[in-house]
Amino acid sequence: MKTxxxxDTHGLLRPEALAVLEGSDLIIHAGDIGAPEILSQLAAIAPLHAVRGNNDLDLPWAAALPDHLSFDLNGWPTLLTHDIADVPALLTSAIKLVITGHSHKPLIEWRENCLYLNPGSAGRRRFKLPVTLALLDASRTALEPELIHLLP
Known part of the structure; x- marks a missing residue:
């Protein structure tokens, strides 16, 4: 399953990101979306899970988005929230995949038997941080994440 x-698109969905997203079975947006059109464009490519980020809180169109979301990703219990600081209060031992954003810093890290994944920021470059997203191959037996750099 290609996820x-x-x-952290912040209202900018780059053509480079769209090219990578094509052919996905599922798209997950970890917040700071910035504009409702971003969600429409993503949902036109594949089914979509999204949470709002701190920069989406005061935007009327984002009021219906959850702050966190728990779901099953091909057999992997998953927690999606924008800020990793919110994870401890939401985490249970059943969760095997934690997806966050907010920091604009990509992270792929196993902590015991749980994968923590932050795809970084796919929107406007912040400081000298990379512009990235992540692909995740979620089979029944393994999670195989890959960080994709969108700009040199």
């Missing part, structure tokens, strides 16, 4: 994970 594309994107975050």
């Amino acid at each position: 594309a994970i994107i975050s």
